[in-house]
Amino acid sequence: MSDAPLNRFDRIVAILIQLQSKKIVKAQELADRFDVSLRTIYRDVRSLETSGVPIVSEAGVGYSIMDGYRLPPVMFTREEASSFVAAEKLMQKFTDKSFGAYYESAMFKVKSVLRGKEKDWIDALQAQIIINPTETLFNENIPNALEILFESIAEKKQVFVKYQSMASEKPSERHLEPVSIFHENNYWYILAYCHFRNDYRQFRTDRLLQIQRTVLPFKLEHGTLDDFRQKESDAHKTKVRILVDKSIVRFLKSERNHYGFVSEEIKNEGVEMTFFTQSVEHGFARWYLMFGDYAHILEPESLKQRLLEIVENTKARLQE
Numbered sequence: 001m002s003d004a005p006l007n008r009f010d011r012i013v014a015i016l017i018q019l020q021s022k023k024i025v026k027a028q029e030l031a032d033r034f035d036v037s038l039r040t041i042y043r044d045v046r047s048l049e050t051s052g053v054p055i056v057s058e059a060g061v062g063y064s065i066m067d068g069y070r071l072p073p074v075m076f077t078r079e080e081a082s083s084f085v086a087a088e089k090l091m092q093k094f095t096d097k098s099f100g101a102y103y104e105s106a107m108f109k110v111k112s113v114l115r116g117k118e119k120d121w122i123d124a125l126q127a128q129i130i131i132n133p134t135e136t137l138f139n140e141n142i143p144n145a146l147e148i149l150f151e152s153i154a155e156k157k158q159v160f161v162k163y164q165s166m167a168s169e170k171p172s173e174r175h176l177e178p179v180s181i182f183h184e185n186n187y188w189y190i191l192a193y194c195h196f197r198n199d200y201r202q203f204r205t206d207r208l209l210q211i212q213r214t215v216l217p218f219k220l221e222h223g224t225l226d227d228f229r230q231k232e233s234d235a236h237k238t239k240v241r242i243l244v245d246k247s248i249v250r251f252l253k254s255e256r257n258h259y260g261f262v263s264e265e266i267k268n269e270g271v272e273m274t275f276f277t278q279s280v281e282h283g284f285a286r287w288y289l290m291f292g293d294y295a296h297i298l299e300p301e302s303l304k305q306r307l308l309e310i311v312e313n314t315k316a317r318l319q320e
Contacts, residue, residue, distance in 0.1 A: 012044050019065050026062040081118040084110060089131045097143035135186045136206050145211050149190060152178045156218040162210035163203055171209050172196060177218045180225035185258060191228060193220055240275040240284060241298040248294045259284050281306045
């Protein structure tokens with residue numbers, strides 16, 4: 001980012017806004033956001049202090065603004081106002097009804113500080129943008145699922161759920177300690193410690209039949225979602241190499257990352273793809289069947305045997 005006077009002014013204002021948005025902000029976090037050196041951040045923060053902004057700094061911790069200090073709302077640009085429209089549409093379709101309503105309320109407050117032209121800009125866009133998810137993300141009978149889960153994570157209180165898994169015909173009742181919530185493969189998932197299984201499990205929000213707050217505190221200290229994913233990536237995985245007809249490679253790109261895709265190499269006879277996957281016998285094998293008549297398995301041999309088993313079982317059922 002250029003350090004020209006105008007750009008530096010914009011950056012200083014943006015730093016002030018970010019300082020007001022969090023309790024503690026690290027200098028490195030600011031440097032990474034604005035793509036400048038730590039020395040530049042130190043200088044910009046000193047400029048804010050000189051102008052009268054009460055900034056508290058602590059070595060090794062970060063910056064914070066003294067409690068009670070606030071500036072009047074900053075005006076939004078037209079481009080920033082446009083981003084609110086997209087965010088509002090996503091919140092309405094990709095979160096539950098409770099969070100969607102909260103965001104709608106927040107949007108009224110945001111719009112109240114917009115200039116007339118920006119308000120007209122938003123009005124012109126809102127009716128012309130439609131977002132439709134491909135899957136049902138939440139049970140309509142529990143419209144506040146995300147709200148309860150967010151509270152649980154923040155307050156470290158267990159939740160009680162009734163959950164319908166795919167592996168069982170009857171729902172189960174569980175007490176969970178939610179660790180994280182994430183959206184992946186068109187669904188919302190909860191990573192939680194399950195007291196029913198005495199282990200960490202993932203739960204899809206659309207399979208929740210009931211969720212309730214409890215007063216029970218967490219019994220364990222949990223890491224972050226990144227911690228759990230790192231452990232998962234370190235677990236035993238199987239190397240898979242397949243040779244795929246060039247004519248269908250482009251159709252696999254949207255799905256292959258779900259199955260541990262690592263690399264591809266163009267060969268005379270096709271495209272060689274390499275995967276490291278934890279689910280060779282089930283997930284990967286069944287995905288491969290979708291395009292198996294356009295591919296060859298190079299390794300492992302066990303994948304070939306598993307596919308033959310699935311095909312034979314399918315054939316037997318068709319002949320019944």
